[in-house]
Amino acid sequence: MVEKTVLNIGFDDTDSPKGMCTTFLAYKIVELLQKQKTEFLDFPRLIRFNPNIPWKTRGNGAVSIRIKTRNPSKVKKQIKNLVEKYSDIKNGANPGLVFFESDTIPAEFKNFSNLALWQLIKRNYAKIFAKKNSLEFFYQGNGQGLVGAIGAIGYDFQDHTLELLSYRKRMKFGKERKLSAKSVKIMQEKTLPNTFNSFDTKKGRVLITPHGPDPVFYGIRGENVDSLVYASTILKSDEKLDGYMIFKSNQGTGDHLKNELNFENMKPFASGKITGIVSNIPKIEKGGHVFFKILSKNHEYWCAVYKPTGISTTASHLIPGDKICVGGGVRKASKKFPRIINLEFIDVISLAKNLSLTNPICKRCNKNMKSKGKNQGFQCVRCGNKASKKITVEIPRKIKKQLYIPELSAHRHLTRPKQRIGISNKTSKFEKSLSWFCVYGN
């Protein structure tokens, strides 16, 4: 009997803004492999990479699947066919597909994946990497999808979340999604903190349904399989769905902001964090967007905080001398500003004293004294009491020493939600008996 080999399959960039979705392709691949009784070694892995690169498809998410098979060449052929069938090439998808037969994942792959989390990786570098490591790879279009395909195989989880994605029947693609908002709210109440970012109670908005024409009906994010499956049974809709699949993901881990930014690596589209001292008084621009500078290791950097993030008010209350750690994406220089960091969080480490010089107060009358003219001193208009100098008063600060993160509606896939701060999930061990994949029989 032929020995089984471990086959890692990575793919990315099969979708376009007009339809389809890389996770749906994964669902189709798993459906096919399940029919052949393939042995799965892990959940399908949905890895989100640097969200600040300009040509990303919706979420810059790639998928990898890890299986054991006696017939890798047959599986590869089947998957290649599916990738070709389900990629939206005519609408601008640039799919990449990678096969790697190995039990272990070498360190080079992990390094490649780590870089893809926060940098802009050129597709030529991915092609060179694939050749150097004797990967079997295929691409269409410009091959940009190879970056995510390799990265998804190489990704090494330190923390993870799960997402249950449900898929629509083909005839429903592009049609309006009708899901009871009330049921989503109830689901969140019943399953929090084992699920997250399902419903924005402040704005009364459902956060689990996409709005585009892709095959996803909803996606529930959470910490373990049981909670997600339970959550899905609470949701109410009349639409008959095709099935669901649970992915293991780096969503909600803040992965792209772990990298330390500095003068050398602060290239356009890089993501990361940097610690420094606020060095000017924040400017509030039209629309409520806030701009300020921080000084870090003898270099000054502009930071931008846009109104929709919900942390622009926090930024406007910063003063020179505040020590903060900020995270975000580096934007190219424009006519108006040099290179700038678009902030996705502000962590206030220490607050400077906000001191202000004011006219002295008359101790007898408890009234502000009036200036008698330049260098003439001050006098109380009521009792005539005199003083020579202005006094320093401390104005209470309006922000605290804490972490400020965007409002729910401004969260990206990778944003670490408040309830996950300080949490590292290592518990969802993969077992075949888990109901991580289901095609409904209706």
Ligand SMILES: [Zn+2]
């Ligand atoms: Zn007085």
